[in-house]
Amino acid sequence: MRISVIRYRERLKAIVLAIVFIMPECIVGQDYRFEAGGGLGIGGYLGDVNQSNVLKNPGFGGEAFFRYLINKRFAVKAGLSTSGISGNTADFDNKFPDGAQYSFSARYYDAAVAFEFNFLNFGMNDDYRKLKRISPYLSLGIGGAYSSCKAFALNIPIGFGAKYKISRRWNLGLEMRARMMLGDKIDGLTDLRGMKSSFMKNTDWCPTLMLSVSYEFGEICKVCHYVD
Numbered sequence: 001m002r003i004s005v006i007r008y009r010e011r012l013k014a015i016v017l018a019i020v021f022i023m024p025e026c027i028v029g030q031d032y033r034f035e036a037g038g039g040l041g042i043g044g045y046l047g048d049v050n051q052s053n054v055l056k057n058p059g060f061g062g063e064a065f066f067r068y069l070i071n072k073r074f075a076v077k078a079g080l081s082t083s084g085i086s087g088n089t090a091d092f093d094n095k096f097p098d099g100a101q102y103s104f105s106a107r108y109y110d111a112a113v114a115f116e117f118n119f120l121n122f123g124m125n126d127d128y129r130k131l132k133r134i135s136p137y138l139s140l141g142i143g144g145a146y147s148s149c150k151a152f153a154l155n156i157p158i159g160f161g162a163k164y165k166i167s168r169r170w171n172l173g174l175e176m177r178a179r180m181m182l183g184d185k186i187d188g189l190t191d192l193r194g195m196k197s198s199f200m201k202n203t204d205w206c207p208t209l210m211l212s213v214s215y216e217f218g219e220i221c222k223v224c225h226y227v228d
C-alpha cells in the first residue's frame with residue numbers, strides 16, 4: 001500500500017511539472033496566419049510636370065490591406081490604396097516647346113499584391129526563435145491603378161518599411177512605397193516634349209508614405225508543436 005502511494009505521488013508530481021513547463025511553451029507558441037489593417041499617409045508624384053521634387057504638392061492617402069503570414073520572415077500582402085497627386089510646371093524651371101505651361105490635380109486608386117521579406121524574425125515573447133518586436137522589411141509586387149484623369153496603368157510597387165509589435169496581435173507599420181507606373185498617362189498628360197512614351201520609357205512614379213495599424217488572427221498553434 002505504501003509503495004502504491006509513493007508511485008501515485010511521483011506520477012502526480014510529474015504531471016504538475018509537465019504542466020508548469022509545457023504551459024508557457026504553448027502560450028509562447030501561439031502564432032497567427034492572417035493579418036488585416038489600414039493606414040493613412042501622404043502621396044507624391046514624379047512625371048511630366050514634376051521631374052525633381054517628389055515632396056512638391058503632397059496629397060492625402062489611405063490604404064486597407066490583408067496579409068497572409070507564411071512565417072516570421074515572409075508574407076504576401078494584398079491591398080487597396082488611394083492618394084491625391086498634382087503638379088504644375090510653373091513650380092519648376094523646365095522649359096517646354098513654345099513655352100507651354102501644364103498643371104493637373106487628380107486622385108488614383110490602386111490594387112496591388114506584393115511579396116514581403118522581413119530582415120528579422122518578426123514576433124515577440126519567444127526566445128528560442130530569437131523573435132524581434134521590430135523589423136525592417138522589403139516588398140515587391142504588381143498592381144494596377146486608375147486615376148480620375150480616366151487613365152489606367154499597371155505598376156510595379158517597390159516598398160521599404162518597418163514593423164513594430166505593440167502586442168502579440170497588434171502591429172504598427174511605416175512604409176515607403178514607390179509605384180513605377182508602366183505608362184505615362186496616370187496624370188492625364190503624355191509626351192509633352194514630343195518624346196514618345198512606352199511601357200518602360202518616360203513613365204510616371206507615384207510614391208506614398210503610410211503609417212498603419214494591423215491585427216493578426218487565425219491562430220495556428222493551440223497546442224505545443226501542433227499545427228492545424
